[in-house]
Amino acid sequence: MATPVYIRMKQSFYVPPLSTVRLGQIAKITGPRRYMPNLNSLILHQVCPEDRNIVIIDGVSVIHEVIQKYPHLDVELIGPNQCVLHVEKQRKKPSxxxxxxxxxxxxxxxxxxxxxxxxxxxxxxxxxxxxxxxxxxxxxxxxxxxxxxxxxxxxxxxxxxxxxxxxxxxxxxxxxxxxxxxxxxxxxxxxxxxxxxxxxxxxxx
Structure with missing residues (x-):
């Protein structure tokens, strides 16, 4: 029997340039405790210069990444289906x-x-x-x-x-x-x- 895991993605999230985006950063996860550390640290995206200032993390891609690692889990999305990543570039001090x-x-x-x-x-x-x-x-x-x-x-x-x-x-x-x-x-x-x-x-x- 598949083990249920529920994921509620944030609508938006701000990340610094060239950072690694993990599932625990952009979503709240609930399920069996033994899976929580691995799910929270699951890498979803590596921000690169080609991403410019906005990246879309789709819920389907999140489910795909989780099932690839843990095929026995039954993943269900709650709330937004996408998370918009805003890449915060270093701002100059205003004059x-x-x-x-x-x-x-x-x-x-x-x-x-x-x-x-x-x-x-x-x-x-x-x-x-x-x-x-x-x-x-x-x-x-x-x-x-x-x-x-x-x-x-x-x-x-x-x-x-x-x-x-x-x-x-x-x-x-x-x-x-x-x-x-x-x-x-x-x-x-x-x-x-x-x-x-x-x-x-x-x-x-």
């Missing part, structure tokens, strides 16, 4: 000048967006009318409303993005992190589908 230029550009862009929004909704007139309703006096620049409003706008943005430089206020991901995660998930899914299309076309030819 302080470039970082400053990008920060300045984003700061000016954000400031222009906020000012244009306030102009469109006539925020100054609203604050002037609010000042008149509360005090009975007219003022062209009701600073006691404008200053706290400006401070609150900045604090609200910090709390919304859940970050102050490297400090995180709670364990919840920020909206930016969620969007980056969704983008990476869609990218991995797209790469996996295109890889399958290329393989099917190659088989048909």
């Amino acid at each position: 302080l000048l470039i970082i400053s230029a990008i920060w300045l550009l984003l700061f000016i862009g954000a400031a222009m967006a906020i000012m244009n929004f306030h102009f469109d909704v006539s925020m100054l007139e609203v604050q002037q009318k609010l000042h008149y309703m509360l005090t009975g006096e007219e003022s062209e620049h009701p600073l006691w409303i404008q200053v706290p409003y400006s401070i609150g706008l900045g604090v609200g943005m910090i709390l919304f993005f859940n970050h102050w430089f490297q400090k995180r206020f709670n364990e919840e991901p920020s909206p930016m992190e969620v969007e980056i995660f969704k983008y990476q998930e869609d990218l991995d899914h797209y790469v996996a589908i295109n890889e399958n299309k290329a393989e099917n076309k190659h088989v048909d030819d």
